[in-house]
């Protein structure tokens with residue numbers, strides 16, 4: 001087989017007035033493996049250089065398009081790829097160099113992977129090129145970053161986001177399936193936090209929040225379904241990123257009667273002693289510092305994944321909507337209390353286990369919503385519990401009991417009607 005020993009392939013660039021670029025790269029990897037349809041892989045990534053010129057390098061196998069765009073406040077570069085496998089070391093991206101402060105990667109949506117590069121000041125892509133695979137070396141995509149002005153960066157953001165929208169034109173994001181006709185059974189939406197490129201917290205022993213909450217949510221779904229009383233949905237069933245707004249929308253579209261967001265976050269250093277399950281509801285003012293900090297870090301999810309922040313919908317001053325919102329809030333608080341009283345006898349709780357803050361994921365005006373911190377991955381005891389089958393079972397059992405208590409009046413009413 002002929003080895004790819006050709007010269008450096010310069011990527012076709014479209015230069016814009018601002019001197020910045022949006023590129024689409026065809027990486028023809030070597031090893032003769034670049035047959036379309038074959039799985040593509042990112043097998044290495046590193047940052048080199050200094051503050052004058054920082055080089056971001058990806059080792060690739062297979063053939064893929066890489067689209068680059070930017071987002072400001074905070075400054076980020078975003079590389080969108082088809083769904084690829086990442087075989088990178090655990091600590092990849094945690095440390096930056098030069099203009100890059102950190103980067104992360106993962107599945108962004110079905111069929112799409114993404115790399116988000118945090119830069120500590122406005123940058124421009126000075127050049128980018130592909131080195132073909134040689135011998136046992138994979139193909140490399142090289143991106144050179146240099147400093148630029150904020151205005152130039154904002155221009156790049158504007159142009160690149162526009163390009164992105166055109167590229168995705170017609171495909172309006174991931175459409176949500178039309179909800180099935182709502183039956184008699186209460187609808188419960190379980191929302192495992194984070195996912196894909198947003199890994200959430202990481203425990204001392206390496207447990208990832210996005211994985212542990214998905215496992216737990218799947219167990220809880222099964223337990224709730226086994227009762228035969230509920231129709232249960234998950235906002236995500238695999239390691240995919242879901243924007244906060246979409247999670248809320250899923251609850252709304254499914255006309256959920258209860259939305260439970262499931263997390264296992266970390267708290268700031270110095271708070272290592274914080275442990276135990278906590279139930280959060282929505283409030284404008286945080287009930288305490290810990291709740292405020294958590295809501296702030298949870299609300300960062302879209303920034304981490306490089307999603308353009310949608311403006312919060314302007315609060316409509318509609319008296320009916322206000323009433324709905326107030327009623328929903330009352331239901332949320334009522335459920336939170338029911339849940340706390342069930343959890344008390346089953347697992348360790350934090351002191352003041354019902355707290356509140358401005359969590360964006362709890363903002364549906366028509367769906368009673370709570371966020372449960374199963375425990376805190378910043379605490380080694382909690383981390384052990386979170387991965388213990390026995391503890392998960394107990395926790396799931398307590399939540400099922402709380403759901404039963406919450407819906408008991410409604411289920412009893414339905415039963416009475418049926419027997420009439």
Ligand code: ZN
Nearest residue numbers: 193200263265
């Ligand atoms: Zn979380």
